[in-house]
Amino acid sequence: MTTNAFELDVTAIREDARKEMTRGALTSGNTAEVDRLIDVLNQVVATEMVCVMRYTQNAIAASGIDRAQVAAEFTEHANEEMQHGLRAAERVSQLGGKPDFDPATLVQRAHTQYAAPDDTDIRTMLEENLVAERIVITTYQEIVRWIGDADPTTRRLIEDILAEEEDHADDLNDLLGN
Structure with a gap:
């Protein structure tokens, strides 16, 4: 009978540490393409900030x-989106990157769109926010799959943020009476 025993080379881990x-939290166990991951996380930051602005505008x-x-x-959703953006920005920093909050490029980097409604119809706002949440859910699912075990x-x-985005979509769907 063969056993698959868990073993660590603690000496090698200590030497690598x-x-x-100078790499901080980034260790050799992280096999992600870090520069690309930072870029993707900055897209998440932009997406979340655009959502904050849209939800805030709609609330008013x-x-x-x-x-x-x-x-x-x-x-409530605007406040949660802000926390999502801040958490993604903190991770960018942990990975050695610079979080990008540049207002001049937020909309270009975001997965969702920002558009103030032509009218103040609540149903239209709910529908547009539900569409945005569905876009975020799909893109964040793709990010999770892309990251894998790296x-x-x-x-x-991203999985934690995704779960909250699914809650947002469910809340909006309920308010729409669907």
Whole structure:
């Protein structure tokens, strides 16, 4: 009977830890293409910041009989999107990159679009935000698959954000009565 025993070369790990100290949290166990991963994470930062702006604008502009409930939901989502962006930016920094919050390029780098509605119709706002959440869900699923086992920390981060984005889509779908 063959056993698959777990073994570590602790001496080699210790030597590598000392030799590569200037890389901070980035160790040789992270096999991701780090520069590309930083670029993708900065796209996530841009996407989340665009979502913050859209939800905030919608919370302020919404009108109608259900305004209070929907505006509160939009505000809650905006706050959560801000946290998503900050978490992705922190990971960029941990990987040795610079988080990119440049307002001049946010919309170009974002996966979703920012468009202030022509009117303050709550249903239109809910539908457009649901479309944006669905775009984010699909792109974040692709990012998780792309990362695979190369960087478990970043994969878990995106998976955590993805779960909240799915909750947002579910909330919006409920408000639409679907």
